Amino acid sequence: MGANDTMSMFIENRSQRRKEFLANRNKIYMALPQLPSLVAEKYGIYISSLDEKFEEVAQNARIAEIDSRIAAILKAAGLDADAIQYKPACAICQDTGFVDGIACACLNRVGAEQAQKAAKVYGTQNFESFKLAIFSDIKEETERQSQRKEMALLQKKARKYAMEMPLSQGQNLLFIGKAGTGKTFLSNCIACEITKMGFFVSISSANDLTKVLIDKAFGRDEAGLSDVYYNCDLLVIDDLGFERDSALAEGELLDLINSRLAKKKNMIAITSMDLVTLKNSYSDSIFSRLAGEFDAWRFIGEDVRAEAAKKKKRS
Numbered sequence: 368m369g370a371n372d373t374m375s376m377f378i379e380n381r382s383q384r385r386k387e388f389l390a391n392r393n394k395i396y397m398a399l400p401q402l403p404s405l406v407a408e409k410y411g412i413y414i415s416s417l418d419e420k421f422e423e424v425a426q427n428a429r430i431a432e433i434d435s436r437i438a439a440i441l442k443a444a445g446l447d448a449d450a451i452q453y454k455p456a457c458a459i460c461q462d463t464g465f466v467d468g469i470a471c472a473c474l475n476r477v478g479a480e481q482a483q484k485a486a487k488v489y490g491t492q493n494f495e496s497f498k499l500a501i502f503s504d505i506k507e508e509t510e511r512q513s514q515r516k517e518m519a520l521l522q523k524k525a526r527k528y529a530m531e532m533p534l535s536q537g538q539n540l541l542f543i544g545k546a547g548t549g550k551t552f553l554s555n556c557i558a559c560e561i562t563k564m565g566f567f568v569s570i571s572s573a574n575d576l577t578k579v580l581i582d583k584a585f586g587r588d589e590a591g592l593s594d595v596y597y598n599c600d601l602l603v604i605d606d607l608g609f610e611r612d613s614a615l616a617e618g619e620l621l622d623l624i625n626s627r628l629a630k631k632k633n634m635i636a637i638t639s640m641d642l643v644t645l646k647n648s649y650s651d652s653i654f655s656r657l658a659g660e661f662d663a664w665r666f667i668g669e670d671v672r673a674e675a676a677k678k679k680k681r682s
């Protein structure tokens with residue numbers, strides 16, 4: 368189960384409703400074959416009205432005429448006059464989940480159900496199951512303290528960040544450190560905590576995220592996933608720097624980051640690259656946002672999973 372479950376479930380519910388609607392409408396069209404051509408004529412008028420070739424009054428009269436004929440045909444078949452119109456489950460947001468960039472009550476309802484499942488989704492990736500003991504207590508010469516002590520400090524900061532989420536609008540974090548130093552784990556702890564508070568979190572690898580953004584640019588993001596990236600309360604971008612790079616991907620990513628900065632919506636970016644490599648992986652505009660608008664948290668030490676495996680082998 369992914370951590371992005373609230374939105375997946377919301378999108379799943381919505382596409383299920385649309386699928387049912389389309390199947391039902393097809394049945395009606397088959398049973399009442401006069402309807403599709405009337406509907407097609409109506410859309411034809413709408414489309415040609417875009418070129419303003421038609422007199423508006425004449426158009427409106429013809430549309431009204433078509434509508435009443437459709438209604439009469441449906442009524443004669445014992446159906447509601449709006450039986451072939453899609454009715455969104457939520458009249459407030461039209462099933463988009465957002466109103467002016469703020470999560471709609473219907474999305475929050477799904478979110479609340481999800482919050483109960485948050486424990487399941489994040490498994491043991493939460494503050495309660497945080498085991499500092501897995502981190503090394505040896506202080507390396509180049510570091511000011513041991514990995515364990517650093518982690519204890521970061522854990523405290525992360526808890527504070529999660530607790531202050533309602534007040535910390537627009538506070539962004541950049542987690543930097545080698546693979547297996549606890550970055551994703553700590554970010555999941557934050558995500559789990561604020562999901563329980565009813566906030567809406569989206570977690571995605573930079574690679575998956577840019578793919579969706581490119582789909583959006585080509586009008587192929589039918590599920591509306593890019594809306595989620597733009598509007599969720601906290602966006603976690605994992606594995607930054609490893610996505611397929613192209614000018615288009617960079618432009619879309621920059622637009623997303625700028626939009627969230629402008630709306631003061633929190634982001635956590637995670638990278639296992641060092642700053643220099645990260646700088647070389649991006650344009651100046653993206654790097655300057657990361658360096659200037661994100662609070663960098665450094666995760667020191669070696670991969671705790673690899674270390675644990677080594678120990679196991681030795682014993």
Ligand SMILES: [Zn+2]
Pocket residue numbers: 457458459460461462463464465471472473474
């Ligand atoms: Zn709604």
